[in-house]
Amino acid sequence: MTAFIVDSPAYSYLTDTVSHTGYYNCRKCVTRGEYEDTNVAFNDFDAAIRTDEGFRRQDQEEHHRGRSPLEDLPEIDMVKNFPYD
Numbered sequence: 822m823t824a825f826i827v828d829s830p831a832y833s834y835l836t837d838t839v840s841h842t843g844y845y846n847c848r849k850c851v852t853r854g855e856y857e858d859t860n861v862a863f864n865d866f867d868a869a870i871r872t873d874e875g876f877r878r879q880d881q882e883e884h885h886r887g888r889s890p891l892e893d894l895p896e897i898d899m900v901k902n903f904p905y906d
């Protein structure tokens with residue numbers, strides 16, 4: 822199994838997704854964060870799980886800034902191969 826072990830800024834760069842301070846930045850689900858004090862908090866524990874197919878279709882367009890060249894490689898799962906570091 823391939824895995825990209827990267828911190829949040831590198832994840833955003835590699836996958837062309839919103840920054841780690843964005844409301845829709847969770848790699849694993851489609852929850853919307855809420856601004857609390859100085860952080861974006863994720864309090865919805867029932868949000869739908871993000872999938873490779875949904876990622877590639879950009880089902881949640883707010884999560885994406887563009888299209889990553891890694892999506893040209895079908896053997897990469899754009900969700901499962903990016904675990905949290």
Ligand SMILES: [Zn+2]
Pocket residue numbers: 847848849850851852863
């Ligand atoms: Zn999540």
